[in-house]
Amino acid sequence: MKKIIKSALLLLCSICILSACADDRDSNPTLQNPTDGSLVLNIPGMSENAIFDLANSETVNLTLNSLPNYGFPAYTNYTVSASLKSNMENSVDILSAASSKLVVDAASLASELTTLALAEGYDTEEFPLTIPVYFQVRAAATKYAGSAIEGTETTSNIVSLQKVLLQFSLPPVNPPANLYAVGNFNGWNWDTSVTMAPTYDAPNKFWHIVWIDESGLKFNAEKAWDGGEVGYAGLRNIGGSRAGDIVDGGGNIASSKPGWYLMVITAEVAGRDIVYDAQFEEPNVYLMGPVTPNGDWKELEDGTMLEIPTTLDGQFVSPAFARSVPGGDGDGVRAYIKIEGIDWWKTEFMVFGTKIVYRGAGGDQERVAGNAGQKLYLNFGNDSGEIK
Numbered sequence: 334m335k336k337i338i339k340s341a342l343l344l345l346c347s348i349c350i351l352s353a354c355a356d357d358r359d360s361n362p363t364l365q366n367p368t369d370g371s372l373v374l375n376i377p378g379m380s381e382n383a384i385f386d387l388a389n390s391e392t393v394n395l396t397l398n399s400l401p402n403y404g405f406p407a408y409t410n411y412t413v414s415a416s417l418k419s420n421m422e423n424s425v426d427i428l429s430a431a432s433s434k435l436v437v438d439a440a441s442l443a444s445e446l447t448t449l450a451l452a453e454g455y456d457t458e459e460f461p462l463t464i465p466v467y468f469q470v471r472a473a474a475t476k477y478a479g480s481a482i483e484g485t486e487t488t489s490n491i492v493s494l495q496k497v498l499l500q501f502s503l504p505p506v507n508p509p510a511n512l513y514a515v516g517n518f519n520g521w522n523w524d525t526s527v528t529m530a531p532t533y534d535a536p537n538k539f540w541h542i543v544w545i546d547e548s549g550l551k552f553n554a555e556k557a558w559d560g561g562e563v564g565y566a567g568l569r570n571i572g573g574s575r576a577g578d579i580v581d582g583g584g585n586i587a588s589s590k591p592g593w594y595l596m597v598i599t600a601e602v603a604g605r606d607i608v609y610d611a612q613f614e615e616p617n618v619y620l621m622g623p624v625t626p627n628g629d630w631k632e633l634e635d636g637t638m639l640e641i642p643t644t645l646d647g648q649f650v651s652p653a654f655a656r657s658v659p660g661g662d663g664d665g666v667r668a669y670i671k672i673e674g675i676d677w678w679k680t681e682f683m684v685f686g687t688k689i690v691y692r693g694a695g696g697d698q699e700r701v702a703g704n705a706g707q708k709l710y711l712n713f714g715n716d717s718g719e720i721k
Contacts, residue, residue, distance in 0.1 A: 373398040374470050374489040386498040387443040395435040395468060401487050407474040413437060416467045417449050421491060443502035451605060460501035467493045508537040508600040509554035516550025518645055518714055523556040530691035533679035540597045542616045542713040544645050549587030563609055573612035593641055595670055616641055621667040621677060624654040624703055632677050651709035658703050665700025668709060684718035
C-alpha cells in the first residue's frame with residue numbers, strides 16, 4: 334500500500350513540474366518586429382507662416398506620437414535625420430539617442446544644413462536662406478551593449494519645418510599653415526617627412542628642394558595618412574621649367590627623370606575647398622653677399638650657384654667663399670633659392686650648427702660666420718648641412 338501511495342505522489346509531482354515548465358515557456362517574451370507605421374513622428378507645432386530662426390534657437394525639439402512595439406520593453410536607439418528634400422534624399426544623421434526625447438542642438442543642425450545647402454548648389458553669398466527642412470526618425474532595438482538587433486529597425490513618417498532661417502554656419506576655410514612632403518626618398522614615413530618652407534609675405538606659397546623619382550611623393554597639411562594627402566590628381570595646375578618631367582606615379586607626384594627638383598606649392602581657397610598649384614623648377618641654390626665673387630648683392634650672380642648632386646644621398650656644394658665674414662652683428666654667409674617675381678631674401682635659409690633653418694615667414698636670421706676658401710654643404714633630404 335505504501336508503495337502505491339509513493340508512486341502516486343511521484344506521478345503527481347512530475348505532472349506539476351511539466352505543467353510549470355509549460356507555463357514558463359508560455360510567459361517568456363518573444364521579440365517581434367515592429368510593423369510599418371508604428372513609429373509616428375509628430376508634426377512640429379508651428380504655424381505655417383512661422384519662421385524658425387536657428388541662429389537664435391538653442392534646440393529643435395521633436396516628439397513621437399507612438400513608439401515601435403517589440404512585444405516587450407526593449408532598449409531602443411533613435412536616430413534623427415534631416416534633409417532639404419521632401420523624400421529625404423541626401424539626408425544627414427543629426428542625432429542619435431537612447432531615449433525617445435529627441436532634442437536636436439540647433440547650432441549643430443545649422444552646420445549640417447549649411448553643408449547640405451552648399452552641396453545642393455547654393456553659394457555662400459545667398460545666405461541667409463529661408464528653406465524647408467525635413468526630418469525623419471529611425472528606431473532599432475539594441476542589445477545591452479548598444480549594438481542594433483538585426484531586423485528590428487523601423488522608420489517614421491517624414492515631417493517638416495517649412496520656413497527655417499539658416500545663416501551660413503561653417504567656420505572659414507583657410508590655407509594650411511604647414512605642408513609636409515613624404516615619399517620614396519624617406520620610405521614614406523611621416524615622422525621623417527620634410528617640412529616645406531613658407532615664403533615671406535606669401536604664407537600660402539610653400540617650397541622645398543626634393544628628390545622625385547618614379548615612385549614619387551605626396552604632401553599634406555598634417556604628418557599623417559589621414560585622407561588629406563595630395564598626389565598627382567590633387568594638383569590643379571602643374572607648371573615650371575621641369576613640369577614636363579612630372580608624371581602620375583600611381584597617384585603620386587612622380588618623375589620620368591629622377592633627380593632633385595625645386596617644388597613650389599601654392600595653396601588657394603576656392604569656395605569651401607583648398608586647391609593646389611605646383612611649379613617644378615631646377616633646384617638651383619645661390620650664395621649671396623660678401624662671400625660671392627663680386628660681393629655686390631646681385632641676384633643670380635655668376636659663380637654663386639651650388640653644384641647639384643645626381644644621387645639621393647649627395648650634397649649640394651657651393652663655390653669657395655671669396656671673402657671672410659664675421660657673422661653675429663656683421664655680415665654672414667647667406668644662401669637662397671629664386672622663385673620668379675619674389676625677392677631672394679624671402680626664400681633664404683642658412684645652416685645653424687648642422688641644421689638647415691629656413692627664414693620662411695619669420696624675421697631676419699642671425700648671421701653665420703665663414704672664412705675665405707670655405708664652402709657650404711647642404712643635404713635637402715634631411716635638411717642638414719655644414720660650412721667647412
